Amino acid sequence: MKIKGSTMSRNRKESPGYLSVRKAAVLFAAFFAAGIYNAGKVAAQDITEKNMRFIEYDGFPEGSSAWNSIGYNPHDNTVYVGITDHRDKVALYIYNASKDNMQLKGFISDMARLRDFQWQAKIHTKFVAGKNGEMFFATDGGESREEYFMENPKGYAGGFMLKWDPAEHKLTNLGMGLQYESFKDVDIDTASGKLYAISYPQVHFLVYDLQSNDLKDLGRLGSTHVPRMLFTDRWGNCYYVDWRQRLVKYEKSSGKLLFAEKSLPAFEGTPGGYIVTGITAFAKDEGRGVIYLMTYGAKVIAFYPQEHGIGRVEDLGGALDIEGNEKWRYYIPNLNVGNNGKLYYLVGGHGMYAIKDRSVFVEFDPKLKKPKILFEYPSTVFVEATGCDTKDKEGNLYFAGKRNVPKSERNRGNLGELGDRPTVPFLVKFNPDKTVQ
Amino acid sequence: MKLFFAAALSICALQSSAQYDFWTPKEAFAIEVSLENASPMKRLPINRNAITALAVSGDLILGGTSADKGLAPFVFTASLVKRELTDFKDMEEVVPGQARIRSGFSKGNNNTFYAGTIPGDLSKGGGHLIAVKLSARGEIEIRDLGVPIPNEGVFSLTIDAKKNTLYGISYPTGIFFSYNIATKTTRSFRDIVPTRKDLHTLDEFVLGPDNYLSKALVESNQGLIFGSFPINKLFCFDPKTQSFQILSDSIPEVWGRKSLGQVESWAKARDGKLYGGNAGDGQVFELNPITKKVKNLGKPAMMPHIKGLAFARDGKLYGVSGGVPGYTHLFSYDNNKGFVDYGNPEFDMVAPGIEQGIKWRGFRIATLTASEDGKYVVMGEDESLSQLLVFVAEGK
Numbered sequence: 139m140k141i142k143g144s145t146m147s148r149n150r151k152e153s154p155g156y157l158s159v160r161k162a163a164v165l166f167a168a169f170f171a172a173g174i175y176n177a178g179k180v181a182a183q184d185i186t187e188k189n190m191r192f193i194e195y196d197g198f199p200e201g202s203s204a205w206n207s208i209g210y211n212p213h214d215n216t217v218y219v220g221i222t223d224h225r226d227k228v229a230l231y232i233y234n235a236s237k238d239n240m241q242l243k244g245f246i247s248d249m250a251r252l253r254d255f256q257w258q259a260k261i262h263t264k265f266v267a268g269k270n271g272e273m274f275f276a277t278d279g280g281e282s283r284e285e286y287f288m289e290n291p292k293g294y295a296g297g298f299m300l301k302w303d304p305a306e307h308k309l310t311n312l313g314m315g316l317q318y319e320s321f322k323d324v325d326i327d328t329a330s331g332k333l334y335a336i337s338y339p340q341v342h343f344l345v346y347d348l349q350s351n352d353l354k355d356l357g358r359l360g361s362t363h364v365p366r367m368l369f370t371d372r373w374g375n376c377y378y379v380d381w382r383q384r385l386v387k388y389e390k391s392s393g394k395l396l397f398a399e400k401s402l403p404a405f406e407g408t409p410g411g412y413i414v415t416g417i418t419a420f421a422k423d424e425g426r427g428v429i430y431l432m433t434y435g436a437k438v439i440a441f442y443p444q445e446h447g448i449g450r451v452e453d454l455g456g457a458l459d460i461e462g463n464e465k466w467r468y469y470i471p472n473l474n475v476g477n478n479g480k481l482y483y484l485v486g487g488h489g490m491y492a493i494k495d496r497s498v499f500v501e502f503d504p505k506l507k508k509p510k511i512l513f514e515y516p517s518t519v520f521v522e523a524t525g526c527d528t529k530d531k532e533g534n535l536y537f538a539g540k541r542n543v544p545k546s547e548r549n550r551g552n553l554g555e556l557g558d559r560p561t562v563p564f565l566v567k568f569n570p571d572k573t574v575q
Numbered sequence: 576m577k578l579f580f581a582a583a584l585s586i587c588a589l590q591s592s593a594q595y596d597f598w599t600p601k602e603a604f605a606i607e608v609s610l611e612n613a614s615p616m617k618r619l620p621i622n623r624n625a626i627t628a629l630a631v632s633g634d635l636i637l638g639g640t641s642a643d644k645g646l647a648p649f650v651f652t653a654s655l656v657k658r659e660l661t662d663f664k665d666m667e668e669v670v671p672g673q674a675r676i677r678s679g680f681s682k683g684n685n686n687t688f689y690a691g692t693i694p695g696d697l698s699k700g701g702g703h704l705i706a707v708k709l710s711a712r713g714e715i716e717i718r719d720l721g722v723p724i725p726n727e728g729v730f731s732l733t734i735d736a737k738k739n740t741l742y743g744i745s746y747p748t749g750i751f752f753s754y755n756i757a758t759k760t761t762r763s764f765r766d767i768v769p770t771r772k773d774l775h776t777l778d779e780f781v782l783g784p785d786n787y788l789s790k791a792l793v794e795s796n797q798g799l800i801f802g803s804f805p806i807n808k809l810f811c812f813d814p815k816t817q818s819f820q821i822l823s824d825s826i827p828e829v830w831g832r833k834s835l836g837q838v839e840s841w842a843k844a845r846d847g848k849l850y851g852g853n854a855g856d857g858q859v860f861e862l863n864p865i866t867k868k869v870k871n872l873g874k875p876a877m878m879p880h881i882k883g884l885a886f887a888r889d890g891k892l893y894g895v896s897g898g899v900p901g902y903t904h905l906f907s908y909d910n911n912k913g914f915v916d917y918g919n920p921e922f923d924m925v926a927p928g929i930e931q932g933i934k935w936r937g938f939r940i941a942t943l944t945a946s947e948d949g950k951y952v953v954m955g956e957d958e959s960l961s962q963l964l965v966f967v968a969e970g971k
Contacts, residue, residue: 288877316900317900340902340939358959361935
């Protein structure tokens, strides 16, 4: 299968002049972060611009973003990212944290041997590691084009589950999920190798047995909007939320869904559309036996899972509190926990900003239950981050970041994201305890 | 207000730049019927609540469900005014071993509704006819009328209320039967049972009884009972002569796909004309019950299935087409505008714990009906946790 897009346009985008502009922009971003670093807003005096680094993706100038398509492979200390042009081209990048090296491994449609009618617009799921170092993820139609076209020749066939074998540099197509449906997230029970998945737009919870090729549809759990996050506990149970924002647990010992009695905490006045969207990010602190959750209504929650039954939930308060803003109205589809036990996340993106057209990088201390702004960025430097629980063996935290393209840079490449401003993606590496530059 | 718009804008931003608008009738709502671990609220538990039979009686929606393998279905009521589930009865406590109520509800005398069941294991007994009475508060009383055809379920059902007689088709064989409610006598007929040759053909296409037996029956104003049988044929049964007529016109077909022909729903217009839906390819057709001629009105959407049809007080025929693996499209048909596709119905759901309201989008709808005055059009979902979607038709 040929790579889509004309040679002429690729050459133009990959011209030295163009690349130099992109690299300059990323360097500018990092330095600009330092420039706007405001002593009055510093949470921890030892965290400076040198604790954060933006790493760009070479070789795919059309690539505009990643949405939660990031994950860590502990077997070889690598970070996986899926970068999309938001149309029909998705690239797999692997960052080797030990070698400090980012590599483009190829394009999903080629490596998974997909035909044109099986086009995929995104990887929307995180990457999850199997017990032998293989990485699992799944594909997405990208919303606008996939819904309703269905059996039309322009329609969307459905999302695929995929496995990357880093030893063989080989992508294996594990097949489709539900016909016409995308995947918004996956997770894995490493002991059994079972994959958990959530479909879009019908919000069906799926369990896929790699050994038997059995795909079980446990039914619809959501309302009009698909919560984007699945997560597992250390026993391999999987969690999601229903339309009341109640935790739903797939208990692997029984193979059944358990529903929490109560909804997760939410601020009074949180609109229903925020409630049904549920959890936008999570991060596990295995040592403390806690999984931190971020809701679309901007609550930080500590969840203490247990092998059987639904575990304890603790409301840690708001993710950010800026005067004049509703407490529930902060866009935070990302979360990491540092080795210091503190949470880190970027607030902003998708048209929702804590401060007009600026995103803020926040440290949250679960003990104090308080957020503190570390950095503040204009959207043309760092607008949005996605990704959860992505930490390498040295305690470096990773986010899939992107920035809006300023008007002065436009028309230099086809960087458009459907229905949004043009954006440029980059990998964010952050370590609260040491410099990463 | 500013905040509301800001919130709405941000949700839109997250949700997508979708290329459609949801249909917004003046009055519409969703009723949360199913929810796991819902106590103290009344809700149906997971995997037992696919709403496959519906009727409306005054303020009450009467529903019958289908359950997953090994589980029992429910009969339930919900209030249109209160917009909540009012009562439910576990069929396991009424007639053990039943799995599905998919016959619809046929209204008889004394405000009694009749339905049929399909058991989970036909070797252990047949499906039952049941009589359901509702109190003004929605409390349900079910009477077991027994098994009309031994070791067969009740797949479809209709009633001639004047004659106090039910007519049905058994599952999986496809035996037509009549049941006199007063005398409790059953007569069975094998006239529309698929022939061995037809069964062989259907088997070649890997089609089972759910794919070829008539999913709905209707009584014309002349007292004839209409339905379909393989392959792609229409019949009528004349209770006076106790005989069948095979119509010369068949179900509208897509060339080469005749074996999929199956009537899935019926509605009767004020003028007595019958309107049917073909499950196989999703055509709606008009059947003149006197001339017995069929007119193909076309397909409201590209998908197969017409799982429900009903006339509302605005004179329009409403229906649901599509379904798994696609989504349901709610549509209307009238002579002026032809088909109008409203897409997935998405209405507001308000209930304790979600007082601010959430949007509920009906992806998979199993059945549709209208209240007797045509004011309310009610749809039931076919999900692991199924809900009701209701809208008020225009007019008085």
